[in-house]
Amino acid sequence: MAAVATGGCGRADSDTATAASPAPAEVSKAPTSPQHPTPSKGAPSLSAESDAPKADASSAAPLSPTPVRKGTQRTPDRDSDRSKDRTEAVRPEGLAKLPVRQGLGWKPDGPLSSQRLSGQTITLNECAKLTGAVRWQQQGYLSKARNAAGQQQFTFPDAAAAEVAYERLVADMKDCQTTSRKLQAREKAPRDAVVLTTATTKDGTAWSRRWTGAGGMSAHDVQSNHLYAIRQADRLTLFQFDELSERPAPPHDTDTDAAVLGALAGLGTPA
Structure with missing residues (x-):
């Protein structure tokens, strides 16, 4: 699992998008990439046609909202506004409810982005990918120490498709330590990656990865x-954040991760 390079953002490529730790993921045949926060370095991205403005897949930044002309009213996005829980999980108000936020001082890094998908593969980090979503929403953050974080929500055609994507994510993260160490060996970095499952619920999992980043979606840093x-x-609903040694901050206590999963579940519960 890569201690899940979790921060972030994601990125999408023509065929595969990536959503890294505090940075969003990246897409591989399908999306373009909304942004944000990449843990070490980037946010998830997409590369494919979508109904949102095209973004530079290499920049992993969230898409900007469509400008509204004076005297006109913007038409709400039917998919994201038809029910409050569609966007609540990625709005700044939601972040404020997470126990992990205390003391880190995260501030929004760019606007909330929302993009339709059509078959793209979104890369979450060096270990995990998501395929089959029809909508991708992201909100990026930076902490007082300038470490990245990001909230993301992926909507699928139905519950069965979401379950398949979740199970694949869990399987990818199970192999994340091996995947991360192979990357480190290839880049001639210390093979010190340690990935742990820090909390589980009926339909939720939390991971952490401690390592010397070796490029990819992560910075070259412990x-x-x-x-x-x-x-x-x-x-x-995903939440990722990074802790870089070169940007010291109070260390995160993974004993609170079960509470973080519970808070995230609450954000997605319809009122």
């Missing part, structure tokens, strides 16, 4: 990446 995933009906 760091900890944290990833949280919750499956609810046809949605997956």
